[in-house]
Amino acid sequence: MRRAVRDGAHPALCLLVISMPTIVLMAVYFLCRRGMNRKKQIEKMNIQDL
Secondary structure, three states: OOOHHHHHHHHHHHHHOOOOHHHHHHHHHHHHHHHHHHHHHHHHHHHHHH
């Protein structure tokens, strides 16, 4: 029996590979959300400057 399977590294690696699309999509979501929040704050500042 291979050591990786016996130590439990194989299931963990499999879980990581399977959840890769979710990790990528969450990163894109949070980056877009941060950009939208910045735009909203700049818009608020511009309104206050008037």
